[in-house]
Amino acid sequence: MRDRWITSTLQMYEEDPRPAHTHVGADGETVTLSRAQLLAAVRDSAGRLVATGLRPGDRVALVAADPGPFVRAFLGAVWAGLVPVPVPPPPPLARQDAWSDALAEALKAADPAALVAPGATLPLLSGIRARPLSRTESNSPASSYPRPNPDPVPDSSLDRYSGRCPAFPNAYSYEFLDAAGAVTNFSGYDYLGLAHDPVVTTAAKEAIDRYGTSVSASRAASGERPVHGLLEEALARHLDAERALVLIGGHSTNVSVLGHLLGPGDLIVHDAFAHNSIVQGAQLSGARRRVFPHNDLAALDRILAEHRPSHGRVVAVEGVYSMDGDLADLPALIELRHRHDVMLYLDEAHSVGVLGATGAGAVEHWGVPPDAVDIRMGKLSKALASCGGYVAGSEALVTHLRHTTPGFIYSVGIPPSTAAAALAALERLRRDPALAAKARARAARFRELAVKAGLNTGLSEDGSCVVPVITGDAATALRLADGMRRRGVNAQPFIPPAVENHQSRLRFFVTAQHSERDIAETVRALTAELALIQRAFSP
Secondary structure, eight states, X not given: OHHHHHHHHHHTTTTOOSEEEEEEOTTSOEEEEEHHHHHHHHHHHHHHHHHTTOOTTOEEEEEOXXXXXXXXXXXXXXXXXXXXXXEOOOOTTOOHHHHHHHHHHHHHHHOOSEEEEXXXXXXXXXXXXXXXXXXXXXXXXXXXXXXXXXXXOOGGGOOGGGTOOTTSTTEEEHHHHHTTSOOEEOSXXXXXXXXXXXXXXXXXXXXXXXXXXXXXXXXXXXXXXXXXXXXXXXXXXXXXXXXXXXXXXXXXXXXXXXXXXXXXXXXXXXXXXXXXXXXXXXXXXXXXXEEEOTTOHHHHHHHHHHSOOOSOXXXXXXXXXXXXXXXXXXXXHHHHHHHHTOEEXXXXXXXXXXXXXXXXXXXXXXXXXXXXXXXXXXXXXXXXXXXXXEEEEOHHXXXXXXXXXXXHHTSBOOOHHHHHHXXXXXXXXXXXXXXXXXXXXXXXXXXXXXXXXXXXXXXXXXXXXXXXXXXXXXXXXXXXXXXXXHTTEEOEEEOTTSSOGGGOEEEEEOOTTOOHHHHHHHHHHHHHHHHHHHHHHOX
8 A cells, every 4th residue: 555655646747846755865956856856766667677577466675875866766666666675874873794693684584585785785795695596496495694794795796886795686776776766877979068058059050941951952953051151260260260161970070071171192190099080081081191199299299200211191189189188289289290291290189179278279379389380180070069070271271171171062962950059169269268178177187186196097198078087997997887887877988999908998078067075076076996806806
């Protein structure tokens, strides 16, 4: 009767914004969920419990813990038709064997088919042996839960990363149940947080109403719309360039422009950490390709000295390197440009909107003359919350590219809504350049806390919003990414062949939208997960 009342009451919470549950979390912060949010969280927990193989009527022991996860798990169990049975939490600073002993006694009495506990306590379950419960064993005798074994399962058997513990195969963490809920995303490069800005989204919707969803032709044919020209003018103005040209894709912009500008007999030299699109463009061109070690400008100097003269020579670098978060030394590169009479190609995908007082990128950050960089390329999908690519430079260069680049002439123009969104984001940044400073400050805070916690952030430096956490091997990176996902943090792992094995990592894009709390909790979670991994898998 009680369970039917709970589920019927929760069903009335659909789309109800009124507060339903308030609790103080482990970090001392007050958390309030609306009725609709609570219902969504309860459904998520119920779905996770059912996915483990539990059936209606099975008992689930819930270790009392932080009220928020406990309440969601309790109600989720009821929603799934299970029988929730609270059991005592571990007292502060309790010894492992003391809590294991108490838990074993509680489980004898409860005789549950599964156990849900805080993730941090799962390693303590290594002191309890429990055989897996099949569906026909869910009502097995209480002796299935003996007192702690004098020879407990070794720590190497712990598997925190699926929310499970092989020492107690039917145990799950609260983080596992909550993983389907809200996620703090560090895998998206919406650096200024403008992808959901009302001004930006309204501009995109209005463009659809006015121009439709597609221009349905290349801009060289009949696909040109006024918003394309307005965006290109705004980009040129923001970058202090003579002209700009917008293309359909970011990756394809590098491939098409480099593949078109260079040819056999030419030379392109690029950084070893250059983006795949630069490499693909260089290969497409048929030019001789040379690679210099990452940010080793002495090596670049030697390569250029050894390969002169050539019909055309281009040096391609990134303003902010997308995998490591360090910066190209633009003043030194410009000096080499003058000394060797080469063209300098700068990919500003991760620097425009972030670097510089107004977010104008690496050129503004370093205070160098805009015309000292021959070609500035960027992507609308990062700080400008849209999609597509662009190049900016001299009037003569951009005019030549407009009339000869295959990726522009033979590709459809970007949708008007996409152009309008980028234009609105650019205008938003122009009016509020503090957005760029905020993004940089959040990233600096992440780096600061990570370094203090002993995490390896590699080459990432101030100004960049890209912060790697290097794990040292692929297996650890994969386990860490999965463990962080269980804790509600999305950060993607990078392993060979994307990076060398000893450089395997999680990559974090820190944005203006991340709060101080997001950052602090994420760093704490990283250190906790790494400690669990090291404890479980160290020889």
